[in-house]
Amino acid sequence: MAGQDRTGRFWRSDAASGLILVSPTALYAILLLAVPVAMVLAISFWTQNYLEIDRTFTLKNYAEALSEPLYRQLMLRSLTISGAVTLTTVVLAFPIAYFVSFHVSPSRKSLWIFLITIPFWTSYLIRVFLWKVILGFNGVLNTSLQGLGFIDEPLTFILYNANAVVITLAHAYAPFAILPIFVALEKIDRSLLEASQDLGENRVTTFLRVTLPLAMPGVVAAVLIVFIPTIGDYVTPRLVGGPNGLMIANMIQTQFLKLNNAPLGAALAVIAMVMVSTIALIFVGLNRRYLRGPK
Amino acid sequence: MTRPLIELRDVHKYYGDYHALRGITAQIGQGEFFSLLGPSGCGKTTLLRTIAGFEGISSGAVLLDGQDMDRVPANKRPTNMVFQSYAIFPHLSVAENVGFGLRKRGDLNAQAKRTLVEDALDMVGLGGYGKRAAHALSGGQRQRVALARALILKPKVLLLDEPLSALDRKMREQMQVELIKLQRHVGITFILVTHDQEEALVMSDRIAVMFEGEIAQLDDPEVIYKRPASRKVADFIGIMNFLPAQVLEESGAGVTVDIAGLGRAVLDAGQITRGSGNGAEAGLRPETMTLLYEGQSAQGEVVEGRIEEVVYYGDMTYYFVALPGIDTPVQLSMRNLFGRDVLAVGDTARVVWNPGSVMLFR
Numbered sequence: 001m002a003g004q005d006r007t008g009r010f011w012r013s014d015a016a017s018g019l020i021l022v023s024p025t026a027l028y029a030i031l032l033l034a035v036p037v038a039m040v041l042a043i044s045f046w047t048q049n050y051l052e053i054d055r056t057f058t059l060k061n062y063a064e065a066l067s068e069p070l071y072r073q074l075m076l077r078s079l080t081i082s083g084a085v086t087l088t089t090v091v092l093a094f095p096i097a098y099f100v101s102f103h104v105s106p107s108r109k110s111l112w113i114f115l116i117t118i119p120f121w122t123s124y125l126i127r128v129f130l131w132k133v134i135l136g137f138n139g140v141l142n143t144s145l146q147g148l149g150f151i152d153e154p155l156t157f158i159l160y161n162a163n164a165v166v167i168t169l170a171h172a173y174a175p176f177a178i179l180p181i182f183v184a185l186e187k188i189d190r191s192l193l194e195a196s197q198d199l200g201e202n203r204v205t206t207f208l209r210v211t212l213p214l215a216m217p218g219v220v221a222a223v224l225i226v227f228i229p230t231i232g233d234y235v236t237p238r239l240v241g242g243p244n245g246l247m248i249a250n251m252i253q254t255q256f257l258k259l260n261n262a263p264l265g266a267a268l269a270v271i272a273m274v275m276v277s278t279i280a281l282i283f284v285g286l287n288r289r290y291l292r293g294p295k
Numbered sequence: 296m297t298r299p300l301i302e303l304r305d306v307h308k309y310y311g312d313y314h315a316l317r318g319i320t321a322q323i324g325q326g327e328f329f330s331l332l333g334p335s336g337c338g339k340t341t342l343l344r345t346i347a348g349f350e351g352i353s354s355g356a357v358l359l360d361g362q363d364m365d366r367v368p369a370n371k372r373p374t375n376m377v378f379q380s381y382a383i384f385p386h387l388s389v390a391e392n393v394g395f396g397l398r399k400r401g402d403l404n405a406q407a408k409r410t411l412v413e414d415a416l417d418m419v420g421l422g423g424y425g426k427r428a429a430h431a432l433s434g435g436q437r438q439r440v441a442l443a444r445a446l447i448l449k450p451k452v453l454l455l456d457e458p459l460s461a462l463d464r465k466m467r468e469q470m471q472v473e474l475i476k477l478q479r480h481v482g483i484t485f486i487l488v489t490h491d492q493e494e495a496l497v498m499s500d501r502i503a504v505m506f507e508g509e510i511a512q513l514d515d516p517e518v519i520y521k522r523p524a525s526r527k528v529a530d531f532i533g534i535m536n537f538l539p540a541q542v543l544e545e546s547g548a549g550v551t552v553d554i555a556g557l558g559r560a561v562l563d564a565g566q567i568t569r570g571s572g573n574g575a576e577a578g579l580r581p582e583t584m585t586l587l588y589e590g591q592s593a594q595g596e597v598v599e600g601r602i603e604e605v606v607y608y609g610d611m612t613y614y615f616v617a618l619p620g621i622d623t624p625v626q627l628s629m630r631n632l633f634g635r636d637v638l639a640v641g642d643t644a645r646v647v648w649n650p651g652s653v654m655l656f657r
Contacts, residue, residue, distance in 0.1 A: 189380060189382065191378045191379075191380050191382040192382050192384060192385075194349055194369070194376075194378070194382065195376070195378060195382035195384070196384075196395070197349075197368070197369045197370045198347060198349075198369055198370070198374075198375055198376045198445075199370075199375065199395050199396035199444065199445075199448065200370045200396050200398075200399055200448070201370055201398075202368075202370055209395075209398075210384060213386045214385070214386055289386075290386065292428075
């Protein structure tokens with residue numbers, strides 16, 4: 001009887017209701033994230049023998065992935081492109097978030113945020129294709145600039161290379177960067193800015209000494225939200241990147257689907273994951289002092 | 296008043312159609328503890344913010360030490376402010392908060408700045424707190440950090456925007472005394488905004504009572520309490536019993552009035568405030584009336600009434616006594632001296648009042 005009592009009490013407790021609430025999502029996450037990651041990790045230690053997989057443990061894939069110059073070059077290019085996308089996105093997102101937070105009247109803020117999400121109304125793929133139309137040799141941008149007489153020949157550095165990837169991804173991820181920065185700016189007590197002015201700082205120095213440090217949690221979030229997924233993006237480089245704009249994800253896809261070498265693809269994927277996690281952790285560590293909030 | 300440090304000349308402020316300040320004219324002296332007192336929405340905070348430079352004025356002039364502050368931004372004014380929310384920078388330590396305004400002092404090296412910060416913290420009783428995170432402080436400590444941060448810059452004027460309203464009562468009373476001491480010690484002009492009349496009376500050298508964007512009375516605390524310039528000021532400051540009165544006879548020496556519930560009295564000219572509008576009313580503070588106990592002899596006029604309510608405060612008891620001929624009971628206060636019984640509801644009370652302490656509003 002006592003045991004039954006105890007289980008009965010457990011099912012009525014806060015801990016139980018918490019567990020029940022998180023378990024569907026937790027199961028989903030385990031099934032669709034943890035299991036595939038574990039599988040990729042396992043496969044990366046195996047060997048592909050034409051049609052079947054040799055399941056003996058080997059580090060050969062990692063040795064190849066790390067020594068082959070092509071993979072290293074693709075990895076570095078992915079990091080560079082991702083870094084450039086992140087920098088562009090966050091630097092351009094900050095003024096937008098700042099404007100909406102500080103210069104839009106409170107009653108209109110939600111309308112502005114709503115407008116910022118408009119790009120999400122169409123599919124990601126369509127947006128990438130649209131950038132092709134805009135940036136192409138006979139695209140909107142080139143014909144307009146030619147029509148206006150700014151250029152004599154179409155610009156070619158804007159499509160089928162890394163620049164095109166950066167432009168397209170920066171646009172695609174802009175709302176993801178604007179929103180966390182906006183939220184961080186919204187949380188800043190406006191009297192702090194007055195206090196800073198009262199203590200002798202002008203608007204610029206107030207921004208540097210008060211606004212920016214207090215917005216850093218949002219900036220850090222924006223950087224991570226943009227950087228982590230863009231490194232693994234393969235649709236954009238595939239469609240607008242041309243041969244010199246390809247990234248590591250394209251190679252992983254090629255290994256899995258075209259070259260029939262899942263273990264090498266898995267090893268490349270694991271290496272990419274480790275690098276992204278390491279960079280993200282270092283970045284968070286560097287900004288630790290901005291992230292410790294009031295308890 | 297000493298040498299005037301701040302001069303407000305017919306200051307008007309509009310927010311769109313809303314007339315927030317309606318012609319404020321005042322002079323605030325060097326080293327004075329000056330309070331702006333009024334109900335919320337009376338414009339006292341707006342006035343403080345125009346002195347600080349956070350709000351522009353629509354017309355008139357704000358002069359600080361003889362200099363017109365028109366177009367001088369907040370960061371260039373010799374004023375510092377303690378904000379109602381304290382506005383402590385959450386990303387900085389206590390010492391970094393206090394030293395925030397020292398960045399531009401190129402004449403000081405890092406060591407000198409550290410010493411200044413430590414001295415400022417000592418001054419507000421927070422010695423040794425420098426390394427703490429600002430968000431780990433209690434309300435009272437934040438208040439002190441805000442004070443140290445403002446005073447370290449040695450402003451000509453310290454502006455305090457309801458600095459004590461967020462503290463509990465005991466802390467508030469303690470800080471009131473500390474603020475007075477601090478002000479005497481540094482000798483800087485303090486301008487305090489408050490809606491708490493008791494706080495204004497306790498702390499100020501002079502008080503400006505504000506209603507609806509105008510100064511209703513500007514005087515030292517005792518005058519404001521004893522000789523309010525209007526019925527409205529009398530009503531706002533402290534407790535006042537208003538009783539209908541009828542002027543029976545007027546002569547050069549004074550007037551004879553019949554006060555409802557109390558009876559006749561002859562008042563001299565100094566007890567009369569004109570311009571209250573709706574007929575004559577007599578005003579009596581609770582402490583100017585007493586209850587007459589058995590065996591005591593009356594020091595004034597006596598009327599008999601019935602105790603309607605008793606509010607016990609420990610050191611004091613407030614009695615609400617119904618008097619014949621008036622609807623609202625009068626409120627009077629008695630000190631709970633040793634051996635004196637607290638009377639009960641329903642008891643008959645003999646109320647002693649003194650014609651000399653009556654104010655007449657007509």
